[in-house]
Amino acid sequence: MRISLDQVIPHPLMESAISSSEIWGQSLTFEKPNFIRIEAQSGKGKSTLLHILYGLRFDYQGTYEIDGINTSIFSKEQWRALWSDRLSLLFQDLRLFVNLSARENLELVPSTFNEGPTMVDMCKELAIDHLLDCPVATLSFGQRQRFALVRCLLKPFHWLLLDEPFSHLDETNAAHAAHLIKSCAQLRNAGVLYTSLSTSSPLHQDHTLSL
């Protein structure tokens, strides 16, 4: 699955933010199984980029193609199929269902990738397995962030899009999360595109781009 951006510029973004960007207004192609880190300060459009790639925003100019097909002609059924089987996104605000337990949140995916580690294995690796039956509403943001990451990794995907995946994790947990992300992506031969505020990251990267 190849992702191409050609002269993509989001409408709300300031001109000053675009001029220095290595992504906005450029022609880029992301090939899997590359690990790409997007580095930027706040307000530069990190979430906007991931939302555009995931098909949640269309308020931009330029062309966004998947496998050479312009995504502007995709129907909602085509997007839904991509969300179900080929793209997985970790939202910055996580979007867990707070009226459910953590386990129910993890089980609530339309399709799962069954060849990798199980849900419990992943939770153990991230040291949250003892919280599985707790209501999400009672968990800290860091714990929720790890559960949200596990939910992303349970799905099948060709590209994993992560919006500041380590923002609320300590170094140890961030390292465990990075290891899990890498192993899951490698199992699927998938690409990973993640954003980060800082210049360093516990997760391996093949390319780093600045927004």
Place this chain on the structure above:
Amino acid sequence: MNAKVRSILRLCLNPTSAGKELVLAALGCLLGSFLLLFAVQFYADSQSLVSDKEQGSSFFTLNKKVQGGLLLNLSTNNKSFSQDEIEQIQEIEGVEDLGSFSRNHFPLTVHVWPAGKIGLGSAARADLFFEAIPNRFLDQIPDGWDWEEDDPIVPIIVPKFYLDLWNFGLAPSRPEYPALSLEAASSMPVEIWIGEDQSQKMIGRFVAFSKRINSVLVPQKFLEWANRQFAGEQNQKYFFLWEDNEISSPPMSFRDLKNLQKSSSDALVVSPLEEPAKRISFQSLSGNPAMGNETARLIVKVEDSHAQTFSEKIGVAGFETNREIPQNGWIHQLATLLTWGSAGLGSLLSILSIGTFTSSFKLMIAQSSGTARDLTYLGFSEKQISWVFFQKFSKLFGLIWITSLLLCFGIKEIFKRQVIEYGLEINNGLSWGTLIFALLYAAIFIGINNQVIRSSVSRFCKITKN
């Protein structure tokens, strides 16, 4: 999607609000559904009471006036309708159908056992008559009305006012006779004794109490059979016997004359009571099969719009009329009023409840729109999300639908008991029409709400493109 995921999906999308709106919608829907089903059921029941062909018709019974003294009236011949008279009546404008009453030609006594034959119950005895008319003139054909030669029970329809006379006239004055409900009267033993010496006994049962036909009716087939069996001779006809060119005795019955003929070597000469001068040989009468088959009463079906003129013409012709209680009229009017009233109110409530239901579910979906959108981002389809709301609706509507049917059935049973009081009978259970309508109604209601749910989910989960 496996059952576990479905179950979590339901939990995830389970809104706690919109409850009040939904309860109101459910109550409105229940009332509307019930009224609509009731209207259809009531229409079906009233149609079974009043067949289409009888709507807008009146029924008259006709007979000739009885005048004069005892001697004159011992003969019945001049009280019968001739073929010409029948044809004349048939030609009156508005006459739709005409049938004749046939009657028994044998003595008949009936014993009824109002308190049963066991214990201290005593019988009420009465000389009675039976009549029969073609089934098409009956206001209802009760169960068990058909009679075959081997049937041990003779079905009898008596006027409802006979029962009223019993309950409010005879029974209060005779402690040994209890008042009778319709059910009790229907199960009361009835003995039919036939012949002057009451040599033949049959068992009868009151199968219906008619408010329309003022006569004691038995099936035509039974009456024809009984007349063949027990009235081969015209015993009730009276004649003057002539001897030496003058009337030699008071009027004698056909049977007495026949016995006399057997013991006499001379040929008897007689004359009919109404024509004393017309002398004929008794032997010529004996072989006349038409004797005794006169039509003394007619039942005529007349279009309502011509009923008044028919009545006037019949009066001018010198016949007596008795317009039967126009039962069909009030049943038809009541049925029309109730059917359209229920259908109108039911339709209004149903439309309102569809509106309330759809509003409630739109509200419910709107409240869950954020969750629904996030679920689609996970890869759930709109169909899978709609299904959760549709299931919730279906369970509620299913409950309402079944309750409406049960209510309709219950009211129908109460109605059935009520109409029995009027001597009418309607079929058991809900009609096919009601059940088919109920299915169609459910299909329409479910179809509309399914569409509304799907379009609401689709709108809230819409991908916004510039």
